[in-house]
Amino acid sequence: MLALPFRGRWLTQNSPARRVPSHGTDLFGITYAIDFVAVDGHGRSAPRTWRSLVATESPHLFRGFGMPILAPEGGVVVEVHDGEVDHEARRSQPTLLCYAVTQASRVRQGIGAVAGNHVVIALSPSGPYVGVVHLRRGSIGVGLGDRVKTGDQVGECGNSGNSTEPHVHVQVTDSVDWARARGLPLAFRPAGSEASDRVWLPREGEIVDAG
Secondary structure (H helix, E strand, O other), rough: OOOHHHHHOOHHHHHHOOOOOOOOOHHOOOOOOEEEEEEEOOOOOOOOOHHHHHHHEOHHOOOOOOOOEEEOOEEEEEEEEEEOOOOOOEEHHHHHHHHHHHHHHHEEEEEEHHHHHEEEEOOOOOOOEEEEEEEEEOOOOOOOOEEEOOOOOOEEEOOOOOOOOOOEEEEEOOOOOOOOOOOOOOOEEOOOOOOOOOOOOOOOOOOOOOO
């Protein structure tokens, strides 16, 4: 059971409440992974302009870019990867189609090209392991071996790796051997609730308000 890794309003995408595997694959242990996109009071991640219809957009235009990302649970940092570029965002059909064509090449490049900048926290010496993914380059503020508490900031929301717009991807695995890791089911505590019997899995399209 995890805490939400952010504050504010976020739209749920690719939820395992809708389908498993949630992202269409079991690769890299993402079977039960979930995505959240920061949105404004109207449910928009960024203003719509002509570029959002036919071209790529700067990630800086998006509400989530640079927002704090928090540790979903306490533990020890066992993997940190930084240095991947925050690339242009893509919402238009032409740019999404071009991006889909290059998907296989990113998978062949490995976890850095897919997850981008990320942090993995071991909840015990033998796991499970919680990953927060697609962080902003240069924003990661923890290092290998650091002990973090639930709610500690580990980085900022970015658009690195296999990401079409700034968002945070959360997953739980049984290993950090990414060629063999298996995804594990996850659930969240509602914001502000410490009651262990209150858990839920946000649905696809659900807006989560974390205060």
